[in-house]
Amino acid sequence: AQRVTQPEKLLSVFKGAPVELKCNYSYSGSPELFWYVQYSRQRLQLLLRHISRESIKGFTADLNKGETSFHLKKPFAQEEDSAMYYCALRNSSASKIIFGSGTRLSIRP
Amino acid sequence: SQTIHQWPATLVQPVGSPLSLECTVEGTSNPNLYWYRQAAGRGLQLLFYSVGIGQISSEVPQNLSASRPQDRQFILSSKKLLLSDSGFYLCAWKGQGTQPQHFGDGTRLSIL
Numbered sequence: 001a002q003r004v005t006q007p008e009k010l011l012s013v014f015k016g017a018p019v020e021l022k023c024n025y026s027y028s029g030s031p032e033l034f035w036y037v038q039y040s041r042q043r044l045q046l047l048l049r050h051i052s053r054e055s056i057k058g059f060t061a062d063l064n065k066g067e068t069s070f071h072l073k074k075p076f077a078q079e080e081d082s083a084m085y086y087c088a089l090r091n092s093s094a095s096k097i098i099f100g101s102g103t104r105l106s107i108r109p
Numbered sequence: 110s111q112t113i114h115q116w117p118a119t120l121v122q123p124v125g126s127p128l129s130l131e132c133t134v135e136g137t138s139n140p141n142l143y144w145y146r147q148a149a150g151r152g153l154q155l156l157f158y159s160v161g162i163g164q165i166s167s168e169v170p171q172n173l174s175a176s177r178p179q180d181r182q183f184i185l186s187s188k189k190l191l192l193s194d195s196g197f198y199l200c201a202w203k204g205q206g207t208q209p210q211h212f213g214d215g216t217r218l219s220i221l
Binding site (some may be wrong): 032034036043044045046049051060086088090094095096097098099100102103 | 138141145151152153154155158160166199202203205206207209210211212213214215221
């Protein structure tokens with residue numbers, strides 16, 4: 001069965017500090033992983049996907065199949081990074097997409 | 110360009126009343142469509158998804174149902190609402206293959 005686990009409901013860090021939002025998954029096939037972000041009063045939107053292997057707004061995430069993890073990282077947090085972050089997994093048929101419970105990131109000035 | 114519309118934005122309904130939430134997509138054809146419920150502490154829970162007209166996959170047994178009467182229309186329904194149906198409902202679409210999802214603005218449903 002597909003499962004996505006985000007163990008932290010809330011993460012609070014100071015501006016300029018490194019950030020790591022944890023995501024672990026369970027899936028027997030070949031998954032595709034995503035991070036979505038929801039800023040205050042905005043729609044949920046895609047932040048990045050593992051197949052792109054790109055950095056968006058300074059964030060990166062590496063798929064670690066051995067540890068079944070897809071942690072989101074940023075070396076220096078900014079106040080505008082405060083938002084709700086969701087990790088998501090898509091199955092190999094590319095139709096079913098499930099999300100974790102989300103982590104609220106709060107950046108303190 | 111593609112757009113997704115959800116309505117209503119908010120809805121207050123009494124227990125036992127019926128429900129119909131509508132989601133439509135413009136600017137694309139044959140999208141995959143999704144209904145999620147966003148609840149505090151539980152994140153985004155996948156309720157239904159559809160890969161084509163009349164094709165509905167249900168993920169969670171519950172008091173709700175979904176229908177796709179047209180290619181770009183996805184409806185979430187209930188015959189009799191329960192208090193536990195309160196929540197924030199999000200519709201999403203994606204193109205075929207490995208495209209990302211795009212979300213609507215959501216509907217906040219309150220059951221009294």
